[in-house]
Amino acid sequence: MALDLEKIKEKLLEKREQILKSLANANNTDLNEKSGVEDAADTVTSEISRETLYRLSQSERETLALIDLALRKIENGTYGICEECGAVIGEKRLEAIPWVRLCIDCSQNEEIVKSFAMKSEEESIYNIIPPTLTEEEENKYMQE
Template identity: 50%
Template sequence: MTGAKAKVDTMAGDSKVEAAEAAALVVREDEDPWTEGELTEVRELLNADSLRLREEIDEAEADIADLLRSGDSGGEDQADTGTKTFEREHEMSLAASHRDMLNQTERALGRIENGTYGICESCGNPIGKARLQAFPRATLCMTCKQRQERR
């Protein structure tokens, strides 16, 4: 029973830490603080995205390797060679895009862990909880994002 009670106490302690961690994250003045459940939901979404992106990167890299292995163009006409080149470049573009999204996802998870999640990387103001719940990888507040897109 002592071991079971210690495990329950540890879980309760972890829950208190997670609740405090969630409440400590920056939000806009018109928003309620993060709850433990909301932060857990964002973490789970980011972790699921990370896993999905890793699988898609692995799949794209395997497709690229297959295309490179079948690169012997003996007897193919120019259209076939062009199609293979297009497919290879498309797979490489997909893999690069997924790697970029994976980096953003891991960066968001790191920002949650170090307590900077929700702070705009450009101006230092709160990004907004609603924005982060809709797009958990956001690193800029709406004002800075709009300014960036106008450039």
């Protein structure tokens, strides 16, 4: 198997940047701080501010979390391995969705795994409501 990890990494970072940029365009007022857009190419897991995260949709947050997870896997050498059964995920599948976590067989249970994943501590990092929110902010967040 000859996965081009550099290329995959590039794709992941590109998608990451794309999500953050679409957000920046919609909210071009406070882009000047560390949204992570500029650092994305240099820093694998550049920190995304909580404020930024609140403006993302749930699915964007999930995708970002999956992208960062995939990038971490590339770093520690576990990229491309199905989380469910440990099988090697097909190259074409990874090319189509570089942040995919499961092989084709296991993806049939993806919904179940996904709902489980959002509860797991490590991968829910982008879904945590920080304790510092005011009540007003919290209400606003909950409505979105």
